[in-house]
Amino acid sequence: MSRPIPACWATCPVHTRAHGYIALIAQRKFKEALALVRRDNPLPGISGRVCHHPCEEACDRRRVDEPLSIAYLKRFIADYELKTNPKMPSHVERTREEQVAVVGSGPAGLAAAYHLITKGYGVTIFEALTVLGGMLITGIPSNRLPRNVIEYEVDRIKALGVKMRTNVTVGRDISFNDLFKEGYGAIFLAVGAYDSRKLGIPGEDEFEGFLDCLTFLQRVNLGNMSKPGEKVCIIGGGNAAIDSARTALRLGCETVTIVYRRSRREMPANPSEIEEAEAEGVKIHYLASPLRILGRNGHVVGMECIRNMLGEPDASGRRRPVPVEGTEFTVDADAIIPAISQRPDLSFLPEDHGFTITRWNTFDVDPQTLQTNKKGVFAGGDAVTGPATVIEAVAAGKKAAEMIDRYLRGLELTAGEEESRPLVKLTDEEIQAIEKKPRQRMPKLPLEKRVGNFNEVELGFSEEAAVAEAERCLRCWTLTRP
Ligand SMILES: Cc1cc2nc3c(=O)[nH]c(=O)nc-3n(C[C@H](O)[C@H](O)[C@H](O)COP(=O)(O)OP(=O)(O)OC[C@H]3O[C@@H](n4cnc5c(N)ncnc54)[C@H](O)[C@@H]3O)c2cc1C
Numbered sequence: 001m002s003r004p005i006p007a008c009w010a011t012c013p014v015h016t017r018a019h020g021y022i023a024l025i026a027q028r029k030f031k032e033a034l035a036l037v038r039r040d041n042p043l044p045g046i047s048g049r050v051c052h053h054p055c056e057e058a059c060d061r062r063r064v065d066e067p068l069s070i071a072y073l074k075r076f077i078a079d080y081e082l083k084t085n086p087k088m089p090s091h092v093e094r095t096r097e098e099q100v101a102v103v104g105s106g107p108a109g110l111a112a113a114y115h116l117i118t119k120g121y122g123v124t125i126f127e128a129l130t131v132l133g134g135m136l137i138t139g140i141p142s143n144r145l146p147r148n149v150i151e152y153e154v155d156r157i158k159a160l161g162v163k164m165r166t167n168v169t170v171g172r173d174i175s176f177n178d179l180f181k182e183g184y185g186a187i188f189l190a191v192g193a194y195d196s197r198k199l200g201i202p203g204e205d206e207f208e209g210f211l212d213c214l215t216f217l218q219r220v221n222l223g224n225m226s227k228p229g230e231k232v233c234i235i236g237g238g239n240a241a242i243d244s245a246r247t248a249l250r251l252g253c254e255t256v257t258i259v260y261r262r263s264r265r266e267m268p269a270n271p272s273e274i275e276e277a278e279a280e281g282v283k284i285h286y287l288a289s290p291l292r293i294l295g296r297n298g299h300v301v302g303m304e305c306i307r308n309m310l311g312e313p314d315a316s317g318r319r320r321p322v323p324v325e326g327t328e329f330t331v332d333a334d335a336i337i338p339a340i341s342q343r344p345d346l347s348f349l350p351e352d353h354g355f356t357i358t359r360w361n362t363f364d365v366d367p368q369t370l371q372t373n374k375k376g377v378f379a380g381g382d383a384v385t386g387p388a389t390v391i392e393a394v395a396a397g398k399k400a401a402e403m404i405d406r407y408l409r410g411l412e413l414t415a416g417e418e419e420s421r422p423l424v425k426l427t428d429e430e431i432q433a434i435e436k437k438p439r440q441r442m443p444k445l446p447l448e449k450r451v452g453n454f455n456e457v458e459l460g461f462s463e464e465a466a467v468a469e470a471e472r473c474l475r476c477w478t479l480t481r482p
Helices: 007-011 018-026 030-038 044-050 054-058 070-084 107-118 147-159 176-181 213-221 239-250 271-280 390-408 428-432 463-471
Strands: 099-103 122-126 163-165 184-189 231-235 255-259 283-285 288-296 299-313 319-323 329-332 335-338 377-379
Touching (some): 007 018, 007 054, 018 030, 018 070, 030 044, 030 070, 044 147, 044 390, 054 070, 070 147, 099 107, 107 147, 107 184, 107 390, 176 184, 231 299, 239 255, 239 335, 255 288, 271 283, 299 335, 377 390
Parallel strands (some): 099 184, 122 163
Antiparallel strands (some): 288 299, 299 319, 299 329
């Protein structure tokens, strides 16, 4: 039987060697720890801030007291380099003739480009916008993800030799055939999910003051600080809804309300973000659904809602919201921002594109290889999964690079699949023998200093806190099991 592996490593979609970098942090070898992260993930400062960290859910220290603060440790080593010795890597030597075109500069595209260039290929990223980073820069606000962190990590990928062509929409400004004619041997489509889902209720899109969350966040993130209104109502329960709400507050809007159809327990946004939003003054109406948008003289004036109770679980496994008759109520609002989900916007594809598209408007790929129905064209990230997470997009980019490498070498794509290995698990006796030691707390910007600016709220671990946290690791991977 193969040797068990630590759960933090196994459950990371990118298979970052968390157990290894944590051990190095405990020895104060921060540089080596960061180099270990970068073997798998070129975006440590970004993912150390916004990752939903499945590694922490799986950490066995949870059975003693609290799981290791793995994401914040990753952030610490990334910040440590940025603060003490920011350094660009040198150009990677080109060892392969072939070039690869990566479409989209979000985390999936950046990760694919990074892994392809380190394998010796020529790589060009084509980005439709004038800025690089995808949703990292147009979606996630800087109070959670400072721009200098994104710029640094993108610049490092550039420094390796990846060419980045902004303001080019593939499919419109340059066709897929042209890319192949220009000598690209393979294409990776990492175009994200930018089409906001409709609410499907009366009044939608009818009145001024109604705008979708991606338009709102992109506008603010690219520098337009105008308020959407004074009384802002947001619909949804994911990260985009919480970010929209916290952004509206920072712009100085008088009231910010979220309407979410299920209870807090089912809310998909990161629990800590929900807590922060409520602490900052966002009011959340749980168990309520919008019925109609109300308008007067062409402008939004509010929204009629109905209260729900929770019924049986639906296909997502979460309990279905069931409207309770006679519980209608109105929320006053002069701006309404739906943030209920997105799907890929594939309007850049020509009519005769020939790709197989799913009913969710995503690229239909072979899940094992990420290849589309077109030879040499691969796809990944939100464009395949629908709206998901940064770390899953990074994982897709890493996998696509491996598959493209195999494709360009003429190897079978599915060969060499990793076998799944059992996870290390401590025995109850071992867990009971461990001394309790709570995790280090993340210092935060005081509430009164958060309004009117987009300064980062989570301030990062000090060196001492990071080392102390790393020392909490149970080093479960060192245990030998029969
Ligand atoms: C507000 C908000 C908050 C979020 N918060 C979190 C969070 O806290 N944690 C987390 O893990 N995830 C979060 N997410 C989700 C996360 O941002 C996405 O899952 C992730 O960015 C997807 O990466 P991607 O590379 O697939 O696509 P994207 O990041 O969307 O990048 C796609 C890129 O492709 C470009 N593009 C599209 N079409 C073309 C074309 N034809 N030619 C050239 N370029 C093109 C786009 O301009 C874009 O730059 C959040 C999302 C939003 C909207």
